[in-house]
Amino acid sequence: MRKEIRLAGTGGQGLLKAGEILAEAAGVYENKKVIQTQSYGPEARGGASKTDIIISDEEILYPKARQVDVICCLSQKSVDAFLKDLKDTGIVIVDSFYVKRCNAKNVFPLPLSTETRQKFGRELFMNIVLLGALAEITKIVTVDSLRNALANRVPPATIETNLKALDLGVFIAQIKD
């Protein structure tokens, strides 16, 4: 088993944090080999941002994704930049508000930002909503593992809300099916 996942969007959307949580869920709570790398611009917000997570049963050497199984895009720019790295059988999860065009075989356009705004009043938790949807659609990690990892990696006062965001993501993906 070897899965390459890329989360991409705009700096400030929390994708690097989501990548950490996903890597911890698979690596610590499911005992897989994982490696997470990141790429971002010098600006704190607004630049292009992406993180690659590789999950495998075997040792991972080259740490960047090359043949991506799952790409999650929270901006149109990231779709345009990274679709070329997708495997033929790979799937794309996009936010239906920020992404208008996505020419791939298996696309899941989900109302992540819209639902997050509606439920929490702002987009702050969209990264975690995305993780819930990703787990539900791909089954790459269990939602339970994500719950455990999340609790270690967000400020204690926000754990409750983040867990709700995770459930919202699962729900969004379920009604999509």
Added chain:
Amino acid sequence: MNQRSELLSGNEATALAAIKGGVRFFGGYPITPSTEIAEIMALELPKLGGVFIQMEDEIASICAIIGASAAGMKSMTATSGPGFSLMQEGIGYAIMTEVPTVIVNVQRGGPATGLPTKVAQGDVMAARWGTHGDHPAVVLSPWSVLESFTLTVKAIEISERLRMPIILLSDEIVGHMREVVSLPDSVSVYERKKPTKSPDEYLHYADDTNYDSPIASFGEGYRIHISGLTHRKDGFPTNDPKTIAWKMDRLRNKIDQNRDWLHYSEQFDLDAETIIISYGSSARTSLEAKYEYEKKSGKKIGFLRLITLWPFHYKKLTELLKNAKRVVVVEMNQGQMIREISRAVPRGIDVTGVNRVDGELITPEEVLAAL
């Protein structure tokens, strides 16, 4: 005894290693991609009675850690290219005054402010020759999160044993990459040897063994004179040619007498005709390329990863590469280590560089294209 597995970045592992290795003074100035090291030290050191101080710049930072070490604390700083340039004078001062300390350089693209968030390995020569004058240098290069931990501990120990600054030369990929590791709860911490002679007899630079020599700290009752001027055994400046030669030989001998145990490398299949040599994050690409090439062609490729970059062990490399017909050097600069490697292989052996300097990690495809 192992702790539970945890997901850590290379920088986090470096900071934890420093703390477990006994570093209790960190002076630094935050700079991407090394900042996480300072952040953790700022959080953790005060809890342990240690000192974290954010200095006004990197010149002050290196001076602060030299002072702290001269007063008896294990000390460290972490920086990246621009800050590393500013530290060069201080590094030379620590070499000359024989003060143990550790400088972590998490490399990013240069020159100048260059590429703050992108990877490069362009400081290999700056780590060796950045400060002026003839001088020894010990530079270690990790390729993983676990090795960021183990080599930091090693750097602390080497600095104490040889009484000199040691450079941990990481890079953006290794520093920011996260892997699952199980770190030991504790590591055996080397304790500086204290002089057994009375303050009247003590000479700060008397011991000529260049290994494990005792050092008195400021404030312990010994008279210590530390000067960047070339000095006598008591630390006071000299213009006497014989004494000057003694001091310069003493510095050189730190490497000459310890070269063998300072050499760390990892190697497989060196009986193959073609050997890939690399270090740091580009060695991960290189080993991946080796396996992919072998899978496709059925032919073996040799792999040599340099963990100690300096001192470069020419004799050892000549021995390791004696069967090579061709050597491919993979590094993310315009060709720095390749020159040293060329000097270690017999004439007529083809030495090819695979280089990349656009801020992206070199890919296995690029290495495969050179095989």
